[in-house]
Amino acid sequence: MIPGPFVYHRPASVGEAVGLLAAHGEDARPFAGGHSLIPMMKLRMAAPSHLVDLAGISDLATIRDEGSTVVIGATVTQAALIRSDLLAARLPILRETALQIADPQIRTKGTLGGNVANGDPGNDMPALMQCLGATYVLAGPDGSREVAARDFYEAAYFTLLQPGEILTAVRIPVPPAGHGYAYEKLKRKIGDYATAAAAVVLTLDGSTVASAAIALTNVASTPLFAEEASRLVVGTSLDAATVKAAAEAAKAITDPATDGRGTAEYRREMAGVMVARALVKAADRARTGA
Amino acid sequence: MNEMVITRAEREARLEGMGCKRKRVEDVRFTQGKGQYVDDIKLPGMLHGDFVRSQYAHANIKRIDASKALALPGVVAVITAEELKPLGLHWMPTLAGDVQAVLADGRVSFQNQEIAFVVAENRYIADDAIQLIEVEYEELPVIVDPFRAMDPDAPVLRPDLAGKTTGAHGPRKHHNHIFEWTIGDKSATDDAFANAEVTIKELISYHRTHPSPLETCQCLASFDKIKGELTLYGTFQAPHVIRTVASLLSKIPEHKIHVIAPDIGGGFGNKVGAYAGYICSIVASIVTGLPVKWVEDRMENLSTTSFARDYHMTTEIAATKDGKVTGLRVHVLADHGAFDSCADPSKWPAGFMNIVTGSYDFPVAHLAVDGVYTNKAPGGVAYRCSFRVTEAAYCIERAMDILAQKLGMDPADLRMKNFIRREQFPYQSALGWEYDSGDYHLAMQKAMDAIGYRELRAEQKAKQEAFRRGETREIMGIGVTFFTEIVGAGPSKNCDILGVAMFDSAEIRIHPTGSIIARMGSKSQGQGHETTWAQIIATELGIPADDIMIEEGNTDTAPYGLGTYGSRSTPVAGAAIAMAARKIKNKAQMIAAHLLEVSEYDLEWDIDGFRVKGNPERVKTMKEIAWAAYNSPPPGLEPGLEAVNYYDPPNMTYPFGAYFCVMDIDVDTGVAKIRRFYALDDCGTRINPMIIEGQVHGGLTEAFAIAMGQEIKYDEMGNVQGASFMDFFLPTAVETPHWETDFTVTPSPHHPIGAKGVGESPNVGGVPAFSNAVNDAFGFLGTTHIQMPHDAWRVWEVARRLGLHG
Structure with a gap:
């Protein structure tokens, strides 16, 4: 549990950070909260010789309201997400999800940017960002570009982030007022990754589902946007048969591994249970305005 | 004035x-x-040691090349079995009469076994050096399942014992057999079963787990060449025994060894034994003339220094139709791992397992225990209990529930019917113990009244009917346990460690x-x-x-x-x-x-x-x-x-208690919610009620962890699975249920102040209470015994097998 040698850099701007990453290439890794990378280094499963700490770049630690979009800087911590009145009012599912990540100590260090950029299928925010239709802002030597969260993840720890690029912000379209939401996460204990988890955001038109988005955490090598399941519930009153059908559709796209959390079969079934429970809770919230 | x-x-x-x-x-x-813990102690010139460990569970070591590590600036020494051989320290005696390789002597027998000890100027350099040491292995077939250890064609796990048909505890039946221990009247017990109106038989397994104290095992050895004196700071639960062992092994006279155990961050049995890290640190300090510190990391702690349990108990009870027990027969297959290094203070290889008759008046009983080697970490230790008492309590308390179910009797009533009565104390058990004092009926009744036992059973019945009608997806379990502990090792007639009497x-x-x-x-x-x-x-x-x-x-x-x-x-x-x-x-x-x-x-x-x-x-x-x-x-x-x-105590003491667990299980996820947990303890005279309560809270939390998921698991290749706190279940305040504590006081008649000891009761009594609650929840659907641990996915598997998921 002792890392190998490395050089620590603390740039003050995105430009400087990108420059450092460009200069050191594959040997350099950016980090923010450090709660994914540092444990890997202590296990010597990662051995970057240059660490670029983004914590000194103050522009990255802000939450901005742009009307129909909320822009969250990469180094905004989970604790800051939880504290934000803006998010509590406009994107309450972010707070609900952040509260289920790790424990208070880790949430004080862990960041939204790190959580979505690392490509760890156990992280909770990637599926949530897919559910919300968020885009990631990536800064590189040739400037800035945007990639949809639903396109970003390729495999465990493999994403569209190129060497030398830094994820600087997440742009989240704000769902309409009165939307229903739920992040249902089954885990063994505080601090654990999900056995299975589901994010749901939906809107109702009377008692009929007008729009819905469903995404899944930790039941495949990447987060999963459950497109078919989302489509199935739109136009329905979310009766028991529809909820079951949506859960089945969501299960069908999962490919979980057997691990200490349970067998692959169990984890697939739990993805279905979490989807069903999240749908019911989200619809209930939409109905009651809770 | x-x-x-x-x-x-x-x-x-x-x-x-x-x-x-x-x-x-x-x-x-x-x-x-x-x-002030061991790792807080820093001595001038102090060096740091760390181990190269085996990737494989079973392999011959063809070659160790440390040349690149030795060339790394800051590396002072690399010690292998070859360096220890001239000192006669490449093997060490265990507390159980076996021997254990300090550093692998040509062969590794469990994953993460110690192969070489790197000594460097700091921890970072030591770990850098570990990456540079090349070990060439020749893989060998692996035995993980103790039930396969004595197959005729099972690989020989201990070539150093070749030809030895007798071990420290008598004859060995097979090359992977360690001992057989039997106690009780076999023919009278067999007769009781032959004439029984009702019998039950079940394989009750207690899985492999680990005491996992927050502070891992560690030491700091400092040898003064001028004075010829060794100072050894360490996380030792038994510092004097460590001094004696260190003296016997190192030949340094005992008065020239100063063992100091400073503040210790939890032990739970993990810090009783002697480990390779201690020997290697001492040798390294003697060789270098400088202080050498060794500190285990979490993965090393969980995967190498002393697991607990891995006990597989085939249990039979004979009884009359109206629920009076007439005989108990237990056979245990005990997995001791690669070396028999269990920390057992009794004179018998299965410790106090013969307390397995529990709180009940069994006229006859027979117990047989076979110990075997496997390619798993050696041990084990008594994780917050007297050696093998937790196993015994789990065995009998699960078996009594199985009998109650077969008889259609309430499990609390069955216990009441068979308790040793107050006037029978001092009570001679069928397996040889003299129970000092107790009033089991009083304690049980007090507990049943306090928790509202009959009302809970009525509620459970209503919920079962609602479940059958499809109105709820929850089932309710009530775990009943009444345990008798045996603690206070011990009278010199019963107990010693390496011949040292246990005063x-x-x-x-x-x-x-x-x-x-x-x-x-x-x-x-x-x-x-x-x-x-x-x-x-x-x-x-x-x-x-x-x-x-x-x-x-x-x-x-x-x-x-x-x-x-x-x-x-x-x-x-x-x-x-x-x-x-x-x-x-x-x-x-x-x-x-x-x-x-x-x-x-x-x-x-x-x-x-x-x-x-x-x-x-x-x-x-x-x-x-x-x-x-x-x-x-x-x-x-x-x-x-x-x-x-x-x-030198005249007898052991026999604390006891009545524990009740009320649990609701979501059959769709397998998640069990503990609604109530009530623990009544009788530890005799109470010295500090607040500390007793704290001890009970801590022990119950461990029991909750063990029963509901805490496990050291191996795959078929002997790779240890999940040896970190990500997977190894250590409950936080969030998962931990609320504990209700209560007591009765039955002083020990032979103890000067009448006190019996309490620290381990909650672990001993808690595990069966949780497990019985899970079993009780499913019992109405036709199950008789569900193996621990009861983590969510395994509980869900039970529901799935019962067809509860539609």
Whole structure:
């Protein structure tokens, strides 16, 4: 549990950070909260010789309201997400999800940017960002570009982030007022990754589902946007048969591994249970305005 | 003296003696981060050691090449078995009569086994060096399942024992067999089964887990070449035993070895044994002449130093149709891993497993235990229990529930019907123990009333019907447990470690001004001895507990003792403290008589001093007596006021308790919610009720963890799975249920203050309570026994097999 040698850099701007990453290439890794990378280094499963700490770049630690979009800087911590009145009012599912990540100590260090950029299928925010239709802002030597969260993840720890690029912000379209939401996460204990988890955001038109988005955490090598399941519930009153059908559709796209959390079969079934429970809770919230 | 007159109650309260909820004095430093643990100790020139460990569970080592590591600046030495051989230290004796490789001697037998010890200027360099050491392996077939260990074609796991048909505990039946131990009247037991109206039989397994103290095992060895003296700081539950073992192995005379156990961050059995890290640190310090520190990381702790359990108990009960037990027959397959290095203080290889008749009046019983080797980490240890008592309690408490189910009887009623009755104590059990005292019916009834047992059963019945009608997806379980512990190892007729009898000791010295320093052979790892030992002395000698300093863990100053584990401190060291105090009190009485110019027989003890019978105004307080003891003792009497006692207990003590767990299980996720947990403990005389409650909370939390998911698992190749706190279940405050505690008091008749020990009861009684609740929840659907651990996915699997998911 002792890392190998490395050089620590603390740039003050995105430009400087990108420059450092460009200069050191594959040997350099950016980090923010450090709660994914540092444990890997202590296990010597990662051995970057240059660490670029983004914590000194103050522009990255802000939450901005742009009307129909909320822009969250990469180094905004989970604790800051939880504290934000803006998010509590406009994107309450972010707070609900952040509260289920790790424990208070880790949430004080862990960041939204790190959580979505690392490509760890156990992280909770990637599926949530897919559910919300968020885009990631990536800064590189040739400037800035945007990639949809639903396109970003390729495999465990493999994403569209190129060497030398830094994820600087997440742009989240704000769902309409009165939307229903739920992040249902089954885990063994505080601090654990999900056995299975589901994010749901939906809107109702009377008692009929007008729009819905469903995404899944930790039941495949990447987060999963459950497109078919989302489509199935739109136009329905979310009766028991529809909820079951949506859960089945969501299960069908999962490919979980057997691990200490349970067998692959169990984890697939739990993805279905979490989807069903999240749908019911989200619809209930939409109905009651809770 | 113009002191205000105070009442007797105030004088008594001022002492903060036995029965007082005195705040823990050690917490002043612990809660401020001012504890002094091994890793806080830094000596000039100190080097750091770390291990190269085996990737494989079973392999020959063809070659070790350390040349690149040795070339790394800052690396001082790399020690392998080849370097230890000339010293005769490449193998070491275990506490169980086996031998264990200190560093792999041509072969590794479990994953993460120690292969080489790297000594470097700091931890970082040591770990860099580990990456540079090349080990060439030749993989061998692996045995993980103990039920395959004695297959005729099973690979030979211990070539060093080739041809040895007798081990430390008698004949070996197979090359992977360690021992067979039997006790009880076999033919009478077989007869009971042949004539039984009802029998049950079940394989009840207790999975492999680990004590996982928050502070891992560690030591700091410092050899002074000039004086020829070794100072060894370490996380030792039994510092004197470590000194004796270190002396026997190193040939350094015992008086030239100073073992110091500073503050310890939990032990739970993990820190009783002797580990390769200790030997290698000592050797490295002797070789380099510099202090060498070794600190385990979490993965090393969980995967190498002493697991617990891995006990597979085929259990049978014979009974009459109306529920009277007539016989118990148990066969155990015990997986000891690669070496039999279990930390067993009894004279028998299965420890106190013969407490398996539990709290019940079995007329006959028979127990047989076979120990086997596998390619898993060696051990095991008694994780917060006397050796094998948790296994025994789980075995009988699960089996009694299975019998109740077969008979269609309520499990609490079945227990009531078979309890040893109050008038039967002292009670001779069918497997050879003499239970000291108990009132089981009283305790059980109190517990049933407190939790509203009959109402809970009615609620459960209603919920079962609602579940069958499809109105709920939850099922409710009520776990009933009544356990009897056997603790306080132990009488020299029953117990020893490497031939050292298991007495314990106390030395109390009153200073002239009436304050006290007292030292014991026990060693707190969090139990709060500095608080409770002072309370015993306060009551015995009438000196306020705040004026008493307790010191443990330094073998130069503390009297020889066997340390702290198996709930032995209060039964053994606690008794020694009372006995030493009473020696002092006797002398104090002589001095008081002299000062008061009366006969000793005219004096009586009154809270904090002696007074003249019939003349209560004439008093000498212990404080006054202390001054006189040094400065004006009676003519002919040696000055001073101190005493030592070594206590060899006449018997073990037998704490007991009634635990109830109420649980609701979501059959769709397998998640079990603990609704209530009620624990009634009878530990005899209660020294500090607050500390007892804390002990019970901690032990129940461990029991909850073990029953509901805490496991050391291996894959088929012998790769240890999930040896980190990500997977190994250590509950946080969020997962931990609310605990309701209660008590009855049945003093031990043979203990000077009647105390029995409590630290381990909640682990012993808690595990079956949780497991019985899970089993009880599913029982109405037709299951008889569900193996632990009961983590969500396994509980869900049960529901799936029962067809509950539609």
